[in-house]
Amino acid sequence: MPTIFTHIAVPIAAKVAVGARIPASMLLMGMLASILPDFDGIPRQFGVRFEGIWDHRGFTHSLGFAMAVGMLGIGFAQRWGIAWWKAWLWMCLCCFSHPLLDACTTGRYGVPLLWPLSDVRFNSPWKFIAISPIRADSFFSARGLAVLKNELFTVWLPLLSAAVLVLLGRKMR
Template structure:
């Protein structure tokens, strides 16, 4: 898995790319929570849930269904999130789904159960350049540093370039005028 910091990169990039004020700070916080939440399944290790179990690490909480459930929650809470219903659901869904997709690009683990409950197959992307992050006690080590450097190269830099490129494109507002 990428580190918890890097799972927050996608919501932050979407927020940075949006027009100022378009994504409220509450919706951003919900997006960050949705992007990080799938890794709460590591608590299963303490409960002796096997890694390969449907409810083990990178299992059900890394599925499209889980992302859709978080989106439905955002839809129900769109007013406190200071967003329209479609915007809240779409933003949280994209942020939640970014988690298993990033995990699929890592160099270790068992893959992600993206299609659970329809399939318990664990999937990886065909190309896996992101170093898998060590768990909490091993993060502040040489391996943890290698992970951070890998994440900077393969996640943060491309997202930064994408945001900058998006911001440099001319966009039209609803009134038809050009906005930076």
Template sequence: MPSVFTHAAIPLALWCASDRGRISAPLLAAGVVAAMLPDADVLAFALHIPYADSFGHRGASHSIVFAAVLAMLAALLHTRLRASAVQAAAFVGISALSHPLLDAFTSGGLGVALWWPWSGERLFAPWRPIRVSPFAGQFFSARGLATVVSELRWVWLPLAAAVIGWRLIQRAPVNSRTA
């Protein structure tokens, strides 16, 4: 998995790319939580649930169904998130779905159960450039530093470039054509 900080990158990038005030602070916070929440399944280790189990790490909480449930919850809470139901569902759903997609691009683990409950198969992306993050106790180590560098290279810098490019396109003046 990428570090918990990098899972927040997708909702933060969407917020940065949007017009000022379009994504409210409560909606941004919900998106960040939704992007990080699937890794709460590491509690399964403490409960002695095997990693490869459907409810183990990168199991059901890393599925499209889980993202859809969070999206529906956001739609129900849209007034508290200061957004329309559609905007809340879309932002939180995309943020939650970004988590297993980022995990699929990592170099370790068993893959993600993206299609749970229809399939328990764990999937990886065909290209896996992001170094898998060590758990908390080892995060401040040489391996942790290598993970941060990998995340900067493969997630943060491309997202920053995309946001800057998007903002420049949005500000570009529209010239009328003359024939």
């Protein structure tokens, strides 16, 4: 899986691309939605193990879960000054970006993108994101630094480059 720092790249790039149309609170909620699927790993930190769809990279890494998270956005639509469906879509897309990025990692486990319709786990044919170490002692090591460098070049720079191009295109109109 990518690091928590890289999962937030999608909402940040969207903010760069569209600017003031995404207020700070909307950006923060999008960032939270983008990391929310990994909250399924918290029980593991306390020695609790689940199996199948209930384990890490289970149902929280699916379109069904992202659509449910999108419902949270509806409650913020008025505060953000946007239509309810745009708030839902924002939260849904930010959340769904998480399993899409996870599917592009060098891991073999895959993600159940179509849950609850199917438990089949998907892996992208393009595996360009290195698996992040989870334990702190591994993360703050040469391997952790190598993963962050990989994510900078394979996720952050392409996303921010695309966002800047969209921003420039909008300003040229």
